[in-house]
Amino acid sequence: MAVQGLHKHFGEKEAVAGIELSIAAGSFAGLVGPNGAGKTTSLSMMTGLLRPDLGRILINGVDVWADPPAAKAVIGVVPAEARLFERLTGRELLEYAGRLRGIDVAACRSRAEELLGVLDLVGDANRLVADYSTGMRKKIALGSALIHNPSVLFLDEPLEGVDPVSADSIRRLLTRFVASGSTVLFSSHVMELVEQVCDHVSIIDKGRIVASGTTDEVRGGKTLHQAFIDLVGTRLDGGEGLSWLGSSSA
Ligand SMILES: Nc1ncnc2c1ncn2[C@@H]1O[C@H](COP(=O)(O)OP(=O)(O)OP(=O)(O)O)[C@@H](O)[C@H]1O
Numbered sequence: 001m002a003v004q005g006l007h008k009h010f011g012e013k014e015a016v017a018g019i020e021l022s023i024a025a026g027s028f029a030g031l032v033g034p035n036g037a038g039k040t041t042s043l044s045m046m047t048g049l050l051r052p053d054l055g056r057i058l059i060n061g062v063d064v065w066a067d068p069p070a071a072k073a074v075i076g077v078v079p080a081e082a083r084l085f086e087r088l089t090g091r092e093l094l095e096y097a098g099r100l101r102g103i104d105v106a107a108c109r110s111r112a113e114e115l116l117g118v119l120d121l122v123g124d125a126n127r128l129v130a131d132y133s134t135g136m137r138k139k140i141a142l143g144s145a146l147i148h149n150p151s152v153l154f155l156d157e158p159l160e161g162v163d164p165v166s167a168d169s170i171r172r173l174l175t176r177f178v179a180s181g182s183t184v185l186f187s188s189h190v191m192e193l194v195e196q197v198c199d200h201v202s203i204i205d206k207g208r209i210v211a212s213g214t215t216d217e218v219r220g221g222k223t224l225h226q227a228f229i230d231l232v233g234t235r236l237d238g239g240e241g242l243s244w245l246g247s248s249s250a
Pocket residue numbers: 010013014015033034035036037038039040041042
C-alpha cells in the first residue's frame with residue numbers, strides 16, 4: 001500500500017501535514033507517535049472513514065477515495081474503540097460481519113468457529129457483546145475485521161487495555177496473517193511491542209513522518225524507545241515548575 005501527500009486540517013489545526021508512506025505487501029508495519037501526532041486521523045483517511053483535504057491512498061493499486069467500495073472490499077479495520085452490534089452474541093457478530101462481506105452462510109459459520117477458537121472466545125461465543133470486557137471486545141472486533149480475509153488490516157491501538165494472555169493470542173493471529181502474505185498496519189504507543197513484532201516502522205510527530213523504514217533502520221542501533229525519544233523529544237521538562245509537587249514542599 002502507498003500513501004501520497006496526505007493532508008488534513010481541522011479548522012486552523014493541521015492534524016496531518018503531508019504524509020508519504022510505502023508499505024510492501026506482507027509487511028507487519030507499525031505507526032508510532034506521541035498523543036495528538038495524527039495517527040488516528042491518518043488511519044481514518046487510509047481506511048475511507050475520513051476524507052483527506054489532499055493526497056491519495058493506494059491499496060493494491062486501488063485509490064481508496066476514488067473507488068471506496070473496491071478498496072474497502074480488500075481491507076479490514078479495527079478502530080481504537082470499535083462500535084459493535086452490542087445485542088448480538090460474539091458468534092453472531094462474526095457471522096454477521098462475514099455475511100455483510102458477501103461470504104456464504106456455511107463459510108461464515110466455519111470461519112467464525114475457527115476465529116473463536118484462535119481468539120480463545122469459544123466459552124464466551126454465546127454471550128452478548130454488550131457483556132464483553134475491553135480485551136474480549138478487541139478480540140471480537142479483530143475477528144470481525146478478518147473474516148473476509150482482507151489483504152491489508154488496519155488497527156488503531158490493538159492492544160490498549162488488553163491483558164497479556166489476550167495480547168498474546170492477538171499477536172499470534174496477526175503474525176500468522178502476515179506470514180500468509182497479507183499486510184498489517186497498526187498504531188501503538190507501546191515501543192516494545194512494535195519493536196518485537198514489526199518489520200517496518202514509521203514515526204509520526206505533529207502530523208509529519210519523521211522516520212520510516214525497516215525496524216532496524218529506524219532504531220539505528222538503539223532501542224526503538226530511545227530512537228523515538230530522540231526524534232520526538234521529551235515533552236515534560238523535569239527541572240522547571242511544579243516546585244509545589246512532592247512531600248518536601250509545604
Ligand atoms: N474531529 C476533530 N476536530 C478537531 N481536531 C481534531 C479532530 N480529530 C483530531 N483532531 C486533532 O488533530 C490532532 C491529531 O489527532 P489524532 O487523534 O489523529 O492523534 P493521535 O496520534 O491518534 O493521538 P492519540 O495517540 O492521543 O490517540 C490532534 O491535535 C487532535 O486534537
